[in-house]
Amino acid sequence: MxxxxxxxxxxxxxxxxxxxxxxxxxxxxxxxxxxxxxxxxxxxxxxxxxxxxxxxxxxxxxxxxxxxxxxxxxxxxxxxxxxxxxxxxxxxxxxxxxxxxSSGFLPIARHLVTTDPWWDTVDALAAHVVGGLVAADPGLRTEMDAWIGDEDMWVARTALLHQLRYKDATDTERLFAYCLRQAGHPDFFVRKAIGWCLREYAKTDPDAVRDFVERERGRLSPLSVREALKNL
Known part of the structure; x- marks a missing residue:
């Protein structure tokens, strides 16, 4: 870009x-x-x-x-x-x-995510910058729907983590759909992000996360399951 x-x-x-x-x-x-x-x-x-x-x-x-x-x-x-x-x-x-x-900042945020990407910058950008932009303009959810399928694993990780601080405002259907969309991803950082976003949401709705993991255990990686259930 x-x-x-x-x-x-x-x-x-x-x-x-x-x-x-x-x-x-x-x-x-x-x-x-x-x-x-x-x-x-x-x-x-x-x-x-x-x-x-x-x-x-x-x-x-x-x-x-x-x-x-x-x-x-x-x-x-x-x-x-x-x-x-x-x-x-x-x-x-x-x-x-x-x-x-404004929501027009999202392409800049994507550029930041994909420039020399590693967890040290990507995770904070996902949870606090991209997440903040989407919270302010729910119309950007459709952009996240595209990001979760992106070939760049750091863009996909950002989509997974953008709701990390949403708590009761979490779009649970999207969260779970995103986790399943990337459940078979070969990279550690994506599988870890699946477990992390589920574990964080479990602080808000532990029963929903527990039920989801049990229902989809066969599709989720052992790493994702272990991380998701760590505090349950």
Whole structure:
């Protein structure tokens, strides 16, 4: 997908601060450890999460609330930088300001999901950004219906996880249908996501999840079943 970074004065200010503040605290030894742990998905600066969040607060101090163009510019510019912590900053920023974005932001969210994808960015984007967009505009459910069948496993995982925080607002029929749609997927991350979204929904309706798993046990993978029933 080709995307255009919109002009944003706010993004200019934040990116200038960010690319000055984060590198000052870089730790090469931690960076090497993080890169190995994350299967070499990207280079790292080596910022532990508490320090990174503290630095992010310093970067954002005194800045105004963004509009959608600002969110788009900041997220896309962060993902153009190689070190993974910049992607984390983008995800955190979008989580905080997803209500400032319209349903038209969904293609940008998909671009973020599919850019150097791994669970560390995809899962937060799924539950807090894509999930927030769909909650605000239920018309986007049809997009999720397309995403669940996508050849890109991270897009399918996003569809599975987008209702993760919905609780009583969960579309149970869709949740279960999505799980069955990908029940035979060969990849660990999709099978794990099936179990995870079921386990999370079980906190709201344990009987529904238990009944679904027992009914469809023959179609679900052992991993998905084990994860789904972990707390039941």
């Amino acid at each position: 080709s995307v255009t970074v919109p002009r944003s004065d706010l993004a200019d200010v934040i990116m200038e601060r960010l690319t000055t503040t984060y590198p000052r605290a870089a730790d090469p030894e931690r960076a090497a450890q993080a890169m190995a742990y994350m299967k070499n998905i990207a280079p790292f600066l080596g910022l532990p999460s508490p320090l990174r969040r503290q630095l992010s607060r310093e970067v954002l101090a005194g800045t105004p609330r963004p509009d959608e163009a600002d969110c788009t510019a900041i997220a896309l510019r962060c993902l153009q930088l190689p070190e993974r912590e910049y992607a984390y900053f983008a995800v955190d920023y979008l989580r905080r300001h997803v209500r400032r974005c």
